[in-house]
Amino acid sequence: MSLTVRAFTAFLLSLLPLAHASAEQWPTRPIRFIVSQAAGGTPDIICRLISERLSLALGQPVVVEDKPGGSNIVGAVAAARAPADGYTLFFATAAALVSNPYTFKSLPYDAQKDFVPVSMVAKNPFLILVHPSVPASTLDELFAYDKAHPGTLSSATDGTRNFSGILATWLNKASGANILQVPYAKMPQGVQDTLAGRTQVTILAIPSAAPYIRSGGLKPIGVSWPKRLPQYPQVPSIAETYPGVELTGWFVVAAPAGTPAEIVTRLNRELDKILKAPEMANKLEEFGFYTEGADTPEGTAAFVRSQYKLWGKVTREIGLEPE
16 A cells, blocks of 8 residues: 555656646647627727737737626636636636625625636726716715705616616715616616716716716716826815725736646736836726736735725625625
8 A cells, every 4th residue: 555655646746847847838829818798898908909919928829708798707607617727818807806796696606716816907997977067076065965955966877786886875875975876777878868967977987988078068076096097187086085985997817726826927927018018008098997017916816805805895885785
């Protein structure tokens, strides 16, 4: 029996150099990037911009595969169940990794255990906007007006369980206001209603909001970011008035759990160069996203954990129950 154990141990040890060599040789074939939203959307476009540059850096094609559906669940499951060999990556959204676990009673994947974070990509804040007829230039003024004129204001959102709806509910909670939330299945209709004054408040990503701000159709009064934005320095951040109230969208690159550390490190290094290139940073800013590079795998993992805790806090405070 002792001889058998020693022989088996020797066999396992003999495989270690092969595994190490395999990681060193990676990649030897095309790499797949899974996007959990539809082709042509912002995640798909940004992932393709990054993939083109990553392909040049690695010397292998990096193809983008869109798997939309189920609030990012279809794509997340496909990425989680892929082999952990460095040939499948997940262009992960905040919904897939941190908010879905609080809005769904059960998921066919484990957001915390099924993935290893590879790199940060970028974050995108949202603007709180009001119809020009609303006599408010800051969130404080908006909430004071609501309290003085109860039942006057309503907010167009993408639904009480989606990003703008959750942020709107949290702002009501933090301020003690009671602005009525009007959920829309299609936000363009909600925006049109706010432009027409049928609703008075809405929450939009920067690229979506920019043309309405330029035309004077909507007035920005707050941004869901720790600091003011360079293109809108007059707009205070929510955190200036309500410290800790900060929700942003973001993307990270993740891989199936068990992906070799050497591959994760190499990917992180290459992505950091790509994201820090001025032309990439400028392009991302056009989409309303801001990057400071890839961070480290450990730093990215810490960020995702902190966001997971934040979403737990938010959903508890607003009383959102998973369905």
